[in-house]
Amino acid sequence: MDIKAITTEADYDKALVEVERYFINEPEPGSAEAERFSALTDIIEAYENQHWPIEMTEP
Numbered sequence: 001m002d003i004k005a006i007t008t009e010a011d012y013d014k015a016l017v018e019v020e021r022y023f024i025n026e027p028e029p030g031s032a033e034a035e036r037f038s039a040l041t042d043i044i045e046a047y048e049n050q051h052w053p054i055e056m057t058e059p
Contacts, residue, residue: 003039006047015044 006012019040027033 003036003043006043012044012047015040015047019044 004011006015019037022033022037022040027037
């Protein structure tokens with residue numbers, strides 16, 4: 001698995017393109033592709049949380 005940290009906007013865009021295919025053809029649970037999908041979504045989420053945090057609102 002050759003997944004790297006997302007450090008630039010270009011890395012982020014590349015990761016989004018790569019993860020998109022898993023929404024079209026969902027990987028088999030437990031497969032290497034499912035693990036790759038999970039890892040990609042984790043690093044994408046971390047990058048988004050760091051660069052575009054969603055502030056908590058008051059009721």
